[in-house]
Amino acid sequence: MLLVLSDEHKEHLGFLPEVESVVVGEFGRIAVEFLRRGTNPKIYEGAARKLNVDAETVQHGVEGLMYLLTESSKLMISEVDFQDSVLVLGFEEELNQLLLELYLEHRKEVRSILTELTPSLPHYHNLEWRLDVQVASRSLRQQVKPTVSMKLHLENRGVKSAKVLQTDPATLMHLIQELEKALAELKTTHCRRILRNIK
Amino acid sequence: MELSESVQNGLQSLADPVIFDLKTFSVLIDVAFRSLLSAHADSSVLDQTEFKRVDQTLLKHCHTAATTFILEGVKQNADKSTISSCLEDVRFDAERTELFYATYQKYKSDVETLLSSIGRCPPHINDLSWRLEYRIKNGHVHKVNEPSYLISLNVEKASNGGSLEDVNFSCTMEQLQDLVGKMKDAAKSLEKATQL
Numbered sequence: 605m606l607l608v609l610s611d612e613h614k615e616h617l618g619f620l621p622e623v624e625s626v627v628v629g630e631f632g633r634i635a636v637e638f639l640r641r642g643t644n645p646k647i648y649e650g651a652a653r654k655l656n657v658d659a660e661t662v663q664h665g666v667e668g669l670m671y672l673l674t675e676s677s678k679l680m681i682s683e684v685d686f687q688d689s690v691l692v693l694g695f696e697e698e699l700n701q702l703l704l705e706l707y708l709e710h711r712k713e714v715r716s717i718l719t720e721l722t723p724s725l726p727h728y729h730n731l732e733w734r735l736d737v738q739v740a741s742r743s744l745r746q747q748v749k750p751t752v753s754m755k756l757h758l759e760n761r762g763v764k765s766a767k768v769l770q771t772d773p774a775t776l777m778h779l780i781q782e783l784e785k786a787l788a789e790l791k792t793t794h795c796r797r798i799l800r801n802i803k
Numbered sequence: 804m805e806l807s808e809s810v811q812n813g814l815q816s817l818a819d820p821v822i823f824d825l826k827t828f829s830v831l832i833d834v835a836f837r838s839l840l841s842a843h844a845d846s847s848v849l850d851q852t853e854f855k856r857v858d859q860t861l862l863k864h865c866h867t868a869a870t871t872f873i874l875e876g877v878k879q880n881a882d883k884s885t886i887s888s889c890l891e892d893v894r895f896d897a898e899r900t901e902l903f904y905a906t907y908q909k910y911k912s913d914v915e916t917l918l919s920s921i922g923r924c925p926p927h928i929n930d931l932s933w934r935l936e937y938r939i940k941n942g943h944v945h946k947v948n949e950p951s952y953l954i955s956l957n958v959e960k961a962s963n964g965g966s967l968e969d970v971n972f973s974c975t976m977e978q979l980q981d982l983v984g985k986m987k988d989a990a991k992s993l994e995k996a997t998q999l
Contacts, residue, residue: 719944744915749919768925769970775928779928795935795950
């Protein structure tokens with residue numbers, strides 16, 4: 605699968621061959637940093653002064669790289685497809701190689717950043733448990749009632765929450781059985797066929 | 804067992820053969836247990852033909868005394884000798900004491916279950932359901948291609964009148980293995996604890 609670059613995008617990236625490869629490397633570093641933490645316009649101005657160009661040109665260059673990185677990471681295109689995709693920009697081989705390295709080095713991280721944007725439910729983080737025996741209460745003395753108290757830690761978009769729940773021994777066994785069935789389902793031929801064929 | 808004066812008076816009336824003959828006495832004791840166990844007990848529990856000739860105020864007083872005595876006895880897991888000596892103090896004869904104790908034994912475990920369900924406790928997991936899905940792509944990332952589980956714990960909240968609620972969360976296969984592993988640890992400890 606090839607990346608389709610718009611004319612506007614090509615034009616923005618067109619600034620890159622005009623500067624030294626060290627500068628392109630620096631732009632790449634800034635692009636990744638901005639993807640991690642958001643943009644900072646002051647950086648554009650500083651770089652523009654040093655290079656003696658418009659701040660806008662620098663901004664377009666860096667944003668062009670950010671877009672190139674996010675699109676190719678999103679589609680998870682192969683090394684060869686990436687090289688073929690940037691070929692249309694008509695850059696020197698060295699610059700193409702630099703872009704490829706930038707892509708391959710940061711693909712995993714960019715994908716994990718993009719994953720944060722996807723809609724998600726709270727997900728499992730940890731489970732703490734404790735075994736209790738209730739021996740008395742206001743309404744009934746001399747009891748022997750085993751309970752399993754559990755603290756379920758969930759996480760949603762970096763926000764952690766915890767729920768305190770409890771259950772009785774028989775239900776605990778039932779819960780384990782059900783969840784083991786869920787795990788076993790993944791190993792059935794039906795699931796394996798789907799996992800194998802959707803790539 | 805410590806009983807208030809009002810309860811003692813009520814029980815004394817119950818012991819009086821002039822007010823309650825043996826048949827009426829046994830019906831009242833049975834009604835007292837059943838009214839505790841029935842979820843929607845109302846004043847109609849005392850609408851028995853046997854009670855027609857008893858003064859209604861006195862009847863209610865005796866019913867309250869009997870239920871209080873039952874609750875106190877079950878709460879403290881009172882044995883036969885404790886119950887007997889208490890009833891002797893309020894002038895029960897041997898026959899009525901024996902009859903009360905027989906009924907007490909019959910209903911005791913049910914009343915215990917009822918009493919043990921009273922009180923605060925964290926939401927209780929009753930069951931769960933799960934769904935397995937294979938994540939393919941979304942608007943931001945393609946080729947995600949990973950299995951994911953959606954787990955829904957069915958939880959009952961005692962503090963909220965037994966209302967049901969679900970706790971939903973998703974997890975990967977590894978996370979589910981971790982969850983099951985921890986639950987199994989708990990089950991193993993439980994097993995060891997019962998062998999002590």
